Amino acid sequence: MPLDKSKFVVVWEFKSEKRLNLWQPYSAQISELIERAYDKKLTCVCLGDVEPHYSDQVVYFGCLEQRKEDSVGKEGSIGHVIYQLAVANDCCSFISRNTS
Helix, strand or coil: CCCCCCCEEEEEEEEECCCCCEEEECCHHHHHHHHHHHHCCCCEEEHHHCCHHHCCEEEECCCCEEEECCCCCCCEEEEEEEEEEEHHHCEEEEEEEEEC
């Protein structure tokens, strides 16, 4: 069942293996691009479509990875965090994390 986007916020993240395996959120624009592609059940999406400095980066949904287009190796894992909006309190509460 799809999320009611008026009640939830989905934030896409990547795990940087070069930065101590910490999860870091993508920008709002990248996160929205990834979420739209994910909702459409696409197999991958090019991040350069919204941010030129990511022009060679592709997210693959089958394995939840981000890779350089011209590279065979894994760049890093991706995943998303779902937050439920708490309208009365003007804040968000963590619901779940889906990561590889």
